[in-house]
Amino acid sequence: MSDATEQTQFDIVVVGGGIVGLSMALLLAQQEMGWRVLVLEARSGHPNNDNEPFDARTTALSSHSRNLFEALGLWPAMQKYASHIHSIHVSDRGHVGMARLHAADASVDALGFVMENHIMVDALGQSLVRAKIPIFWSTTVSAVTLGIDGVTLNLGHKQPHVSAKLLVVADGGASETAAKLGIHTANDDLEQKALVANIGLAKTHAGIAYERFTAAGPLALLPLTACAGSPRAALVWTQATARIDALMQLDDVDFIGALQEEFGYRCGVFKSVGMRACYPINTSVAEEQIRHRVVLVGNSAHHLHPVAGQGLNLALRDVASLAERLARARTEGLDYASVKVLEQYRKSRFEDQRRVIGFTQHVPKLFANRSPVWITGRNTGLLALDLMAPMRRRFMHFGMVGQPSSERHV
Ligand SMILES: Cc1cc2nc3c(=O)[nH]c(=O)nc-3n(C[C@H](O)[C@H](O)[C@H](O)COP(=O)(O)OP(=O)(O)OC[C@H]3O[C@@H](n4cnc5c(N)ncnc54)[C@H](O)[C@@H]3O)c2cc1C
Structure with a gap:
């Protein structure tokens, strides 16, 4: 420049x-x-x-953001680095509640686009x-x-x-x-940090974005474009500052073990981890x-x-x-x-x-x-979200893709 x-x-x-x-x-x-x-x-x-x-x-870019880059003439060069989110899987660790949101339910090709x-x-x-x-x-x-x-x-x-x-x-x-x-x-200093890293996967992510809520904070795994043919996902792991600092110190093998333990196997086996970085959560x-x-x-x-x-x-x-x-x-x-x-x-x-x-x-x-009343309430909410298509559609227009429905096609 x-x-x-x-x-x-x-x-x-x-x-x-x-x-x-x-x-x-x-x-x-x-x-x-x-x-x-x-x-x-x-x-x-x-x-x-x-x-x-x-x-x-x-x-995770919304379709409004994608359209803005298109209008700026940037999307044709960017799109090969954009992974389409075909569905979103929201869950609460250790509890039954879970919701799946699909692009088809909103009659769109993708719920969002993931890009570094x-x-x-x-x-x-x-x-x-x-x-x-x-x-x-x-x-x-x-x-x-x-x-x-x-x-x-x-x-x-x-x-x-x-x-x-x-x-x-x-x-x-x-x-x-x-x-x-x-x-x-x-x-609002939440005394938390978000750890980010690219994770090598043993199997394809199939365009699924995972948002997993745990007692200590949310963990998101977003579908990324493959690198040299190997499937990858982008991790955003939010935890208390001390826990993130400890996770940053682990060697790659122990880190992958800790992540697999926290996340489970719904995205398959984690094979590798790239450079780790963390960001304080000071909203x-x-x-x-x-x-x-x-x-x-x-x-x-x-x-x-x-x-x-x-x-x-x-x-x-x-x-x-x-x-x-x-x-x-x-x-x-x-x-x-x-x-x-x-x-x-x-x-x-x-x-x-x-x-x-x-x-x-x-x-x-x-x-x-973690109060039982709240756990029951939100698990019921997540289950309802999974079962009820109209509610799911409303959530999608406001949730991870982040756009009010009136601005969907800007
Ligand atoms: C872990 C994580 C994941 C996220 N995921 C998402 C997501 O999926 N979707 C989403 O919509 N948002 C997401 N966000 C939020 C998103 O990253 C931010 O909203 C966005 O990057 C803000 O961009 P910005 O340009 O305002 O700020 P920044 O990215 O912070 O850029 C500020 C720029 O200003 C420069 N600068 C700093 N100080 C000065 C100075 N004094 N003078 C001149 N230049 C200066 C910096 O070098 C930098 O280039 C995420 C945030 C985090 C932390």
């Missing part, structure tokens, strides 16, 4: 070149409205830099180069000054400062940029998502529990709506970075965000409760 630009004045500066920030920049470029966009990213941009954390996460995050970041990054959007690597914001007409950012970069009409904050959970603006987040929601000339998106705005795979899908719906709202305001000759316009965006996203945030906060707590 190019980082050479003498320009210091932009329409929109996006801080954070993760999937959400890059998608936002590309959505603007795609509008062909001549937006002058700049992306600032803390990473160096050098591939395989061992000093930087590798994004080892894998995402680094594939998406690479595809978005290459597209950014083609769209000639500049990116300053190894750059963070050292100070932000908000004015009536614009925002000025001081950078620890060869370019000392840049200014823009609108600042889009997309630098992830625990956003440094939001903190510099004095924007507080309501944090947070920003107390302000917009200000005059500022908008927060992605994990900076709402950092959700990974259960049910909703965080990125929600954030992509947000940026799609934001880009559209900005374009409309500009076409109408309005100040697109004014509170008035940004408030319209916030209001339009309120209900979807409220429902998804509530759902992801509720589910882990529901399954963590």
Whole structure:
């Protein structure tokens, strides 16, 4: 990606070149409205830099997210890395309740698409180069000054400062940029971590995604595309911090043994495990998502529990709506970075965000409760879900695929 630009004045500066920030920049470029966009990213941009954390996460993309990548022209290159979810198997360890959700029940080809995050970041990054959007690597914001007409950012970069009409904050959970603006987040440190790793399987996963709730936290196994002909699945194992730290220390053989013990054999024998990484589960929601000339998106705005795979899908719906709202305001000759316009965006996203945030906060707590009354209730619920097609359909439109039914075909 190019980082050479003498320009210091932009329409929109996006801080954070993760999937959400890059998608936002590309959505603007795609509008062909001549937006002058700049992306600032803390990473160096050098591939395989061992000093930087590798994004080892894998995402279950909803069909809305898939369609967004299609609209950005990225899906044809991405799709060979996307594994289709044909069914979802939800269970409660040690109890009878279990639910199976099938794509056929919702009359769709797939309930979602599983893809490794680094594939998406690479595809978005290459597209950014083609769209000639500049990116300053190894750059963070050292100070932000908000004015009536614009925002000025001081950078620890060869370019000392840049200014823009609108600042889009997309630098992830625990956003440094939001903190510099004095924007507080309501944090909920669950004292848990999610361990992620790719697991080699002895038999094909048949497109089944498993979500298994255990006393100590949820365990998801998502179907991945095969590697050199060998079937693989992506593990997301959420547990108390101490337990994850211990699991990280195990050698591969003991780790696979512990996983097989916890998960059982419904996906066959686990043959191997790839690189393990873990992510703290600090869920947070920003107390302000917009200000005059500022908008927060992605994990900076709402950092959700990974259960049910909703965080990125929600954030992509947000940026799609934001880009559209900005374009409309500009076409109408309005100040697109004014509170008035940004408030319209916030209001339009309120209900979807409220429902998804509530759902992801509720589910882990529901399954963590070991009281017999709760166990009976949720097992009855899971069994009912398995038996009743209409209820199952409603769950599917809101559950792991994470999209309200009204936005299914966007
Ligand atoms: C284990 C796990 C599994 C998940 N699975 C799913 C799933 O299946 N489906 C789903 O929808 N969601 C899932 N999520 C959530 C999803 O990963 C996040 O919602 C999504 O990655 C958020 O993207 P982001 O771009 O907002 O943040 P990030 O991915 O954190 O990107 C932020 C970017 O900003 C950069 N940055 C940081 N600080 C600065 C700074 N000061 N200045 C400039 N740049 C900075 C970072 O280097 C990074 O590139 C999962 C999350 C976890 C932890």
